[in-house]
Amino acid sequence: MSDNYVPKSAVGKWFNDRLPLLNLIYGHLLPYPTPKNLNYWWTFGGILTFCLVTQIITGLVLAMHYVADADLAFASVEHIMRDVNYGWLLRYIHSNGASLFFMAVYIHMARSIFYGSYKEPRELIWIIGVFIFLLMIATAFMGYVLPWGQMSFWGATVITNLFSAIPLVGESVTNWLWGGYAVGSPLLTRFFTLHYLMPFLIFALVILHVWALHVPGNNNPEGINVVQGSQDTVPFHPHYVVKDMFALVVFLIVFAGFVFFVPNLLGHTDNYIEANPLQTPEHIVPEWYFLPFYAILRAVPDKLGGVILMVSAIAILAFLPWLDTSKVRSAKYRPLYRQFVWLFFANVILLGYLGAQTADGLFLIIGRIATVYYFAHFIIILPLLGYIEKTKPLPKSLSEPVLSPEERQMKAAASGASA
Amino acid sequence: MKISTNLFATFLLLLSFSITQLHAAGEMKEPMHPDWSFEGPLGKFERASLQRGYQVYTEVCSGCHSMNLLSYRNLIEEGGPEFSEPQAKAMAAAFEVKAAPNADGEIEMRPAILSDKFVSPYENEQQGRAANGGAYPPDLSVMVKARHGGADYLYSLLLGYVDAPSDIKLDDGVYYNEYAKGQKIAMPQVLYEDAVVYTDGTTATPEQMARDVTMFLTWAAEPKLEARKRIGFKVISYLLILSVLLYFTNRQIWKDTH
Numbered sequence: 001m002s003d004n005y006v007p008k009s010a011v012g013k014w015f016n017d018r019l020p021l022l023n024l025i026y027g028h029l030l031p032y033p034t035p036k037n038l039n040y041w042w043t044f045g046g047i048l049t050f051c052l053v054t055q056i057i058t059g060l061v062l063a064m065h066y067v068a069d070a071d072l073a074f075a076s077v078e079h080i081m082r083d084v085n086y087g088w089l090l091r092y093i094h095s096n097g098a099s100l101f102f103m104a105v106y107i108h109m110a111r112s113i114f115y116g117s118y119k120e121p122r123e124l125i126w127i128i129g130v131f132i133f134l135l136m137i138a139t140a141f142m143g144y145v146l147p148w149g150q151m152s153f154w155g156a157t158v159i160t161n162l163f164s165a166i167p168l169v170g171e172s173v174t175n176w177l178w179g180g181y182a183v184g185s186p187l188l189t190r191f192f193t194l195h196y197l198m199p200f201l202i203f204a205l206v207i208l209h210v211w212a213l214h215v216p217g218n219n220n221p222e223g224i225n226v227v228q229g230s231q232d233t234v235p236f237h238p239h240y241v242v243k244d245m246f247a248l249v250v251f252l253i254v255f256a257g258f259v260f261f262v263p264n265l266l267g268h269t270d271n272y273i274e275a276n277p278l279q280t281p282e283h284i285v286p287e288w289y290f291l292p293f294y295a296i297l298r299a300v301p302d303k304l305g306g307v308i309l310m311v312s313a314i315a316i317l318a319f320l321p322w323l324d325t326s327k328v329r330s331a332k333y334r335p336l337y338r339q340f341v342w343l344f345f346a347n348v349i350l351l352g353y354l355g356a357q358t359a360d361g362l363f364l365i366i367g368r369i370a371t372v373y374y375f376a377h378f379i380i381i382l383p384l385l386g387y388i389e390k391t392k393p394l395p396k397s398l399s400e401p402v403l404s405p406e407e408r409q410m411k412a413a414a415s416g417a418s419a
Numbered sequence: 420m421k422i423s424t425n426l427f428a429t430f431l432l433l434l435s436f437s438i439t440q441l442h443a444a445g446e447m448k449e450p451m452h453p454d455w456s457f458e459g460p461l462g463k464f465e466r467a468s469l470q471r472g473y474q475v476y477t478e479v480c481s482g483c484h485s486m487n488l489l490s491y492r493n494l495i496e497e498g499g500p501e502f503s504e505p506q507a508k509a510m511a512a513a514f515e516v517k518a519a520p521n522a523d524g525e526i527e528m529r530p531a532i533l534s535d536k537f538v539s540p541y542e543n544e545q546q547g548r549a550a551n552g553g554a555y556p557p558d559l560s561v562m563v564k565a566r567h568g569g570a571d572y573l574y575s576l577l578l579g580y581v582d583a584p585s586d587i588k589l590d591d592g593v594y595y596n597e598y599a600k601g602q603k604i605a606m607p608q609v610l611y612e613d614a615v616v617y618t619d620g621t622t623a624t625p626e627q628m629a630r631d632v633t634m635f636l637t638w639a640a641e642p643k644l645e646a647r648k649r650i651g652f653k654v655i656s657y658l659l660i661l662s663v664l665l666y667f668t669n670r671q672i673w674k675d676t677h
Contacts, residue, residue: 246665260651272565
């Protein structure tokens with residue numbers, strides 16, 4: 001699919017003969033055969049790429065003005081908000097951009113889970129995706145520490161303290177992370193460095209993610225294999241380029257709504273108080289996108305156990321292609337899975353809600369049940385469903401929807417009559 | 420599909436219900452909500468109110484509270500109180516700051532200029548604590564963004580001083596305020612009738628002063644609010660038009676695909 005490109009200009013031809021970069025871009029963006037039935041849930045891949053690039057560009061400019069020092073960081077962020085030309089805009093895009101990035105990635109993952117996009121032959125695309133998600137978590141967490149407000153400081157304290165749960169070497173590891181005996185400037189400086197580095201690692205993984213995707217091609221809402229280049233597919237350009245652009249612009253309207261009209265809605269007021277190691281905030285809560293995992297962490301009375309469970313909650317995603325034993329991809333043809341997948345989504349939202357509450361009394365009990373259910377979905381429900389579920393008949397191709405026996409008979413009679 | 424989405428919707432409904440219940444059980448009184456001119460998608464500050472607010476801050480609040488992130492030059496910037504340059508220069512000159520060391524290495528005091536930060540009432544935190552019975556009056560630069568409830572909360576807090584119920588015993592230096600957390604606060608009531616004499620002749624009722632100074636503090640915390648909303652309106656209008664165009668382009672491209 002990428003060999004048939006001939007540059008029109010002499011310069012283009014000269015260049016392409018020596019480095020077929022244009023071939024590569026052409027093949028992946030223009031005629032790339034895409035299933036014709038992708039719905040709007042499939043537009044989030046493009047939206048996520050946009051989010052990543054936006055974060056990198058705004059972050060680059062913010063880094064030119066930010067000072068990674070415990071005594072200066074808070075004031076330098078306010079300097080950006082007040083004195084840098086359009087600094088307030090850059091910072092609000094960057095901080096809200098992180099939230100919208102996660103909103104989009106959760107939708108993207110939910111789509112994959114609903115339509116079984118992680119299944120054979122797309123396991124590796126999914127696993128690379130899990131690594132991207134992991135890096136996103138690390139990047140966002142470190143980024144939230146940089147303004148050095150109260151939540152920055154205490155969030156960093158809580159999370160880095162988790163490493164002290166490691167048996168024997170825990171304390172040494174924590175001190176090594178801190179670069180001292182408490183959270184302070186050394187930690188802030190290294191978080192800044194890593195926060196700057198990681199988006200580029202994410203970018204590299206995104207290239208692998210798309211590359212791996214373009215080997216088997218996209219999954220689709222029916223979850224069936226399509227023959228590339230058949231009438232089941234349309235060229236990526238202009239069909240999906242324009243469709244993705246429309247979806248992106250709708251997404252941008254929501255994005256702009258946050259940035260320009262409620263820029264601090266998703267943040268915590270305590271982060272406008274400068275970090276104070278002597279005063280612990282009443283409730284230490286992470287950003288909303290970490291809340292489900294935070295709830296799992298706190299569901300366990302033991303620190304080490306909580307950490308292991310929280311890490312497992314993300315790690316288990318990587319094994320999803322094998323935990324789900326059903327051969328049928330799309331939930332459309334899996335009547336039982338379709339119920340359970342919604343329950344799973346509801347449970348994650350419930351965990352998110354619980355992550356924002358105090359971990360005691362009824363909340364703690366519900367949190368524990370929800371945590372057990374989260375893991376049960378992967379370890380018990382998904383493996384079993386593959387065996388007990390009676391799936392609906394799949395259509396042969398996208399152009400030929402599934403027919404009932406009577407319809408098939410009628411169709412056969414019709415074709416017989418015409419022949 | 421239908422059953423599961425209904426299930427999901429019911430679940431969300433229950434969730435939102437429980438959230439409301441929890442908030443209702445909070446321990447603080449719901450703050451008052453005056454009609455702020457800066458709210459809404461095209462909101463703006465009232466220039467005169469910001470100017471009066473600055474007067475309230477300087478004559479009442481600044482005795483104890485610093486505003487480290489603001490400079491006197493901010494007072495003339497667009498979208499703020501928009502004092503004239505001579506006015507702001509005179510306001511700055513009313514304060515003294517440390518000059519750079521002179522030829523003999525001595526540090527003298529000089530009148531503040533536009534590029535200086537707002538002068539703090541105390542040399543350091545310790546001095547502030549010593550002067551206030553151990554409680555340090557926090558910096559007010561981003562106070563409106565640093566408290567849940569924002570402007571409404573600050574406005575209510577300034578007016579929330581009432582006599583403590585007889586069953587509540589207050590320690591020295593602790594005051595009763597309906598809107599404070601646990602109804603106790605280390606700041607005494609400051610806004611009494613005519614606590615300032617407004618230069619523009621406005622009657623200085625506590626409500627008026629609370630309103631003006633809260634407006635001023637909202638601007639201080641978010642000095643680019645007006646520009647933000649103005650640009651945001653244009654950006655969203657542009658995106659809406661673009662989305663309509665793209666919607667029809669998309670339909671046109673897909674019309675022959677079935």
